[in-house]
Amino acid sequence: MAELHEIAKQALTEIENAKSLRELNDVRIKYLGKKGPIQEAMKIMKDLDEEGRKAFGKLANDTKNAITEALEAKERVLQEEELKRKLEAEKIDVTLPSRKQTLGIAHLTQQVIMEIEDIFLGMGYTIAEGPEVESDYFNFEMLNLPKGHPARDMQDSFYITEELLLRTHTSPVQARTMLKYQGQGPVKIICPGKVYRRDDDDATHSHQFLQIEGLVIDEKITMSDLKGTLAYFAKKMFGEEREIRFRPSFFPFTEPSVEVDVTCAKCLGKGCPMCKHTGYIEILGAGMVHPNVLRMGGFDPEKYQGFAFGMGPERIAILKYGIDDIRQFYTNDLRFNHQFNRML
Ligand code: PHE
Numbered sequence: 001m002a003e004l005h006e007i008a009k010q011a012l013t014e015i016e017n018a019k020s021l022r023e024l025n026d027v028r029i030k031y032l033g034k035k036g037p038i039q040e041a042m043k044i045m046k047d048l049d050e051e052g053r054k055a056f057g058k059l060a061n062d063t064k065n066a067i068t069e070a071l072e073a074k075e076r077v078l079q080e081e082e083l084k085r086k087l088e089a090e091k092i093d094v095t096l097p098s099r100k101q102t103l104g105i106a107h108l109t110q111q112v113i114m115e116i117e118d119i120f121l122g123m124g125y126t127i128a129e130g131p132e133v134e135s136d137y138f139n140f141e142m143l144n145l146p147k148g149h150p151a152r153d154m155q156d157s158f159y160i161t162e163e164l165l166l167r168t169h170t171s172p173v174q175a176r177t178m179l180k181y182q183g184q185g186p187v188k189i190i191c192p193g194k195v196y197r198r199d200d201d202d203a204t205h206s207h208q209f210l211q212i213e214g215l216v217i218d219e220k221i222t223m224s225d226l227k228g229t230l231a232y233f234a235k236k237m238f239g240e241e242r243e244i245r246f247r248p249s250f251f252p253f254t255e256p257s258v259e260v261d262v263t264c265a266k267c268l269g270k271g272c273p274m275c276k277h278t279g280y281i282e283i284l285g286a287g288m289v290h291p292n293v294l295r296m297g298g299f300d301p302e303k304y305q306g307f308a309f310g311m312g313p314e315r316i317a318i319l320k321y322g323i324d325d326i327r328q329f330y331t332n333d334l335r336f337n338h339q340f341n342r343m344l
Contacts (some may be wrong), residue, residue: 003041004041004063007038007041007254009160011067012070013075014065014068015027018074018078024074024145031067032067032068035062038060038063038064044056047168053159058104071305083164095183102338105340105341108321108340109314112313112316112317115237116237116316119232119233119236125189125262126189127189128173128177128189128190128192130167130172130191133160134164134193135165138172138175138176139157139165139169139172141167142293143172143175144253151251151252154223155197156198157198158198167193168197169195169310170193173193173215174215174297175297177191178294179298181217181299182297183298185217186217187217188215188216189213189215191215192211192213193210193211195208195209203324205326206314206326206330208330209312209314210312210314212235212310212312212313213308213310214229214286214308215289215307216307217299218305220305223256223307226286231245234262240266241263244263244283245280246258251287252290253293254287254290254293255290256287257287258286260284261280261282261283262280262281264278264279264280265319283315283319284309284310285309287307288305289306289308317329
C-alpha cells in the first residue's frame, strides 16, 4: 500500500510536469496501461485475505481515480493553452493595410476618344457610328471616288469581295449620315471608330488604327466655321496657347481641302528639332464637303454647305503624351497602359 502511495505521488508529479498533450498521454499509458505499476501491484491481491483485499482494492481504485482525475484536469489546462497558442499564432491583424486591388482603366486611345467626344458634345454634336465591314459604294463611290479613281491608291485596302472591304476611313459614315437626314439640315456629328489599311506595321504605321470623323452640314456654313471649330478643339485638347494653321491639300470628297497643323508643343511655332524646325505638327485632314458628295447624299448644294474633318486619336495621343511608337497602343503591355490612368 505504501508502494501505491508512492506510485500515486510520482504519477501526480509527472502529470504536473507534462508540457504537452502528447507527454500527458505518455504518462497516462505509463501509469494506467495494462503493464502499468498499479496493475502490477494488484497481482499481490491473490495472496491477501479478504479484509486485506478489500482495503488494497479500495486504495488501488482510489489511486487510479486520483490519477485519472489529475490527468483530466491537466488535459483541460493543456488544451486551453494549446488553443491560446493557436489563436495567438493565427491572429489576424485587422489594422494591417489590405492588399491593393488594381482597377482596370480605360485604354489610352479610349480615354482620348472620350476626351475628344466631350469637346464636340459640348459644341452640340451627336455621335454617329457605322460598320467596319463596309461596301465599296460607301467607302469610295459616295465620297466622289468612283471605281478606277487614282485617289483610291492613297488608301490601300483589305477587300473581302469585289464590293466589300474593311473601311479605310470613317468617311463612309458621312455618306450614311447624310442619307439618314434625307436632305434636311442641320447635321452635326462626329464618328469615332476603327479603320483598316494595307500597311506594313512600324513605329508610325499600323494596319488597323482609329479615326474620328466630323461632319457639319447647314445653310451658310463657310470655311471660317471649320477653322473656328478646329481652333477651339486644338486649344481645348492641347492647351490655350496652341494655334492652328491650314495647308492646302487634296481629298476627293472635300473642296477645298486642307491639312491642319497645330503649333508644336515644345516651341509653340518658333521651330525646334521636335517639329523639324517647321513650328507646326500635322493633326488632321479636313475641307468643305464637295458638292458631288452633298448631292449624292441627298442634300442640295445650292442650299446647303458643309465641312468635314478626320483625325487620328492615336496621333493625337502621341502628340499629347510624347509616345514614340504607335504599336504601343496595340501590344497591351500593362506597364504602358497603366501610365495613363488620369480618368480615375
Ligand atoms: N478620310 C480622310 C483620310 O482618312 C480624312 C478626311 C476626312 C479628310 C474628312 C477630309 C474630310 O485621310
